[in-house]
Amino acid sequence: MPSTRYEFFANLFLHGEDSPFLLLDGDKTIHYSEFFERAVRLLNHLVRQGARHGDRVIIGLENRPEYLELILALALGGMTACPVDPAVSVVQLDKAKRVANATMAITSYDQLAYALDTSIPDCVHQGGMSDPFLVVFSSGTTGAPKGIVQSLENFFAAAKAFAGAVGLQPGQVTLHNWPMFYNAGLFNLFACPLLSGGVIAVGKRFAAKNLGDFWADLARFRPDSLYLSPTMAATLAKTYRFFSADLEPLQRARIISTSSILYPAIKEEFLRVLGAPLLPCFGITELGGSFTIGDADSGPFSVGKVMADVGVQIDDQADGELLVQSPYMALGYLAEGGGIDYFDRRQPFRTGDLGHVRDGELYISGRKKDSIKKGGEMINLAEVEDMVHATQLCEECYAVGKPDLFWGETYDVFFVPPAGGNAQAIKDELSRLFNASLPQSQRPDQIHAVSEVPRTSSGKPIKRLISYEVAQ
CATH class of the missing domain: 3.40.50.12780 (ANL, N-terminal domain)
Known part of the structure; x- marks a missing residue:
């Protein structure tokens, strides 16, 4: 050079x-x-x-x-x-x-x-x-x-x-x-x-x-x-x-x-x-x-x-x-x-x-932060997200880890319903999906519908901030 x-x-x-x-x-x-x-x-x-x-x-x-x-x-x-x-x-x-x-x-x-x-x-x-x-x-x-x-x-x-x-x-x-x-x-x-x-x-x-x-x-x-x-x-x-x-x-x-x-x-x-x-x-x-x-x-x-x-x-x-x-x-x-x-x-x-x-x-x-250890068992949150994406039930889906007193770590699932979609019906479908596809120890703690996902200026989701929308 x-x-x-x-x-x-x-x-x-x-x-x-x-x-x-x-x-x-x-x-x-x-x-x-x-x-x-x-x-x-x-x-x-x-x-x-x-x-x-x-x-x-x-x-x-x-x-x-x-x-x-x-x-x-x-x-x-x-x-x-x-x-x-x-x-x-x-x-x-x-x-x-x-x-x-x-x-x-x-x-x-x-x-x-x-x-x-x-x-x-x-x-x-x-x-x-x-x-x-x-x-x-x-x-x-x-x-x-x-x-x-x-x-x-x-x-x-x-x-x-x-x-x-x-x-x-x-x-x-x-x-x-x-x-x-x-x-x-x-x-x-x-x-x-x-x-x-x-x-x-x-x-x-x-x-x-x-x-x-x-x-x-x-x-x-x-x-x-x-x-x-x-x-x-x-x-x-x-x-x-x-x-x-x-x-x-x-x-x-x-x-x-x-x-x-x-x-x-x-x-x-x-x-x-x-x-x-x-x-x-x-x-x-x-x-x-x-x-x-x-x-x-x-x-x-x-x-x-x-x-x-x-x-x-x-x-x-x-x-x-x-x-x-x-x-x-x-x-x-x-x-x-x-x-x-x-x-x-x-x-x-x-x-x-x-x-x-x-x-x-x-x-x-x-990411390491996208994998959690729940009761000693590693759970890959990206694979959970891909499972939901395959159903095409929602516009976006993200699994976000969180600390848990009993398990050490667990996670919640957040999804954005499609325009005109019934959030509760989608939540019920996702719950049935997880019950049928995952052992109980790997299922999410909670499932939340959100209207939008906070993003960086380049369009990447800021997963650590998604839970704030639910609290508002």
Whole structure:
């Protein structure tokens, strides 16, 4: 890998200068060289606003092509991008600025301008590839969010390795329909296509209330690759009957499932209704991003094969916790005062996920916190959730562990009824399902209907907060 940031990005963007890089609405195209020049002009504007090498910059913006240009501008300048959900409150934004020790916050596109100057500013030549590049605030699905600091070198090296494992080819189109402040929006949908010489179709951000936009983007861009979370996939399968969409653009694409566990019931229903297989993958932000990829034949709860340069082991003394050794590991977590608590790169990373390896494939059965020990018996809550998903009785279902004086631990089941559904009738059906399918010791303590599930800004359910809705 080149030793300077300018050399690295110039090799990527200027060698394929006449190739399209971004596809936009209205048949507009931004080529590789044009994208690079716009990023340099944007960087010159930021330098005139006082930005310097080593600065941390909070980004609270909605999806637009300029967002990706800003990411490149900051990377060129040796500044650290700190993306946050643009919907955060002022209090949350101030907290992010304080935690990151940020010198600048960009929360409106009105703050951006493109200088006429296309010369390379001095900051581009300061520092090296190992400098911090990105702070990703973790989703906080099971605890308080953390600021994960990644270097430019490891982030893009991980993206190159994953793009190779997936088989991305030059000129292939990847649909970008995820939040750009989310790690997948930058790793899977920006860096991976870039490192493979691909094309990014900037579509509408996926939203359950605007599913017509998703089908329209598929027809317009006809991507070779796209990413869906299991929740997105389940939503599309359940609602397809309301759309007269052509399935051919979906079926021709490589569809990768990421973000959370791909339940077998969701995978099977997506294939049955839409005729397209979902390919599982697995990644951890602290380890650079995605590092496994499966295929259409991957078994239930398989996340596919692990990339060649990533090592995995299972700690049987910790209930089967997955440990990972990766050359793409992030630098560490943000510390008080803006410093970095560096990871010990000599030790494997404890993921908090439970898994096992069989026939060369990695299987993930859930988080450690998604498995409980009830009276000495381990219960995998992900398998309970998959059992409910297979019935299609409800929109969503989550099993949440809780302490118990007698058993040590037990769990409750929370479900979201479909629109117009009878919550009590569904609760009775679920009770009959558990009585028929599980021994008494493995059945939930209580079953609750909830109107909605609290989520992170990236759409992941916050399981530790679901019970609060019942209490309200």
